Amino acid sequence: EPEVTQTPSHQVTQMGQEVILRCVPISNHLYFYWYRQILGQKVEFLVSFYNNEISEKSEIFDDQFSVERPDGSNFTLKIRSTKLEDSAMYFCASNGPYGSASGTGELFFGEGSRLTVL
């Protein structure tokens, strides 16, 4: 069964360093998302991406964050200068166009990348 894959599973970094989290969405999906979950707290939307541009972003997704789809398979989240409060689990998700078999709004999540900022 197709799945969303994320790397790394865990990254430890120093405050102020740049971090890139990588995701390979399901191959025929068209919409891509990043969510984050601070330990024990709710799942928060960061950004959605379609047709090589950001569709929507939350207040959390400030100028320190960026997303990119550098090739036909990868979808990356970059944090330019990490802060302590960026420590969280970051989830990538994807889905298909609404009305398709994978487009009822259901999100297909990866296993997450745990980011620890020291």
Place this chain on the structure above:
Amino acid sequence: GNSVTQMEGPVTLSEEAFLTINCTYTATGYPSLFWYVQYPGEGLQLLLKATKADDKGSNKGFEATYRKETTSFHLEKGSVQVSDSAVYFCALSGNTNAGKSTFGDGTTLTVKP
């Protein structure tokens, strides 16, 4: 904007007990509704969904019915098992392309043998 309110946890039950986790929502239009489950140390996975009013989603013995009149999507299971211990998230998605999902705060369920 859209919002989801979930019953606060944590919830602790004995094996074979009946489970209800309440979820209500606020949304414009006709959203799709979901329950996701997160087992310890894992990502989120879809448990069940309902895309229109009066639909009942079901999976692994869990059920939830989309009640438009009460804007609710409560999760139920008749007899829980230890393996059901996890965090459960209620969520909604607007029925548009690239529509983000809005999640509730999550309810931690612990089932004791």
